[in-house]
Amino acid sequence: MTAPLYNTTILRLAATIPFHERLPDPMASVEKRSPVCGSRVAVDVIVDEAGRIARLGMQIRACALGQASASLMGAHAVGRSHDELTAVRDALTAWLAGERDTPPDWPGLDIFAPALPHSARHPSIRLAFEAVADAVAEAIARHEDAA
Incomplete structure (x- = not known):
């Protein structure tokens, strides 16, 4: 018997997205x-001098899986570096594609x-992790250009 695609944990996470408002600046x-x-x-994002997320804001318009993924990302992103965010993004992509056997080292992604067998759902699950890694890279580049 397979586990249901949508379960109580996913629905709870979808309803409790942290940092669910855009940042003003x-x-x-x-x-x-x-x-x-x-x-x-x-x-x-706003990053600190070390390039770690200091503040995060999000607007999520996604299915319950995408919302739950954004919730997990947001709950653990503050204080993370670009390297950490890129690594989890890449590991999540590989896991969903069947290229690795275990979920990424990020709380709750299991x-x-x-x-996993529903490839049409994978892009929504990846979105928040892709966006946050790209946003941190962009913030670091802008900070370096301004220095």
Whole structure:
């Protein structure tokens, strides 16, 4: 018997997205959209001098899986470096594609195991992680250009 694609944990996470408001003056903003399902995320960041997320803001317009993924990303992103965010983004992509056996080293991502056979759902699950990694890279580049 397979686990349900949508379960209580995913629905709870989808309803409790942290940092669910855009930042008024971000160092960088990135918007991503899944052409497969139409899910959209916008991520705003402010990074500190070490290039770690100091503040995060998000606007999520996605299915419950995309919302739950954004919730997990947001709950653990503050204080993370670009290298950490890129590594989890890449590991998530590889896991969803069946290129690795275990979920990434990020709290809670194992809840998406039931979605592994549903490739049409993968882009929505990846969106927030892709957007935050890109936003931090952009913020770091802008900070370096201003220095």
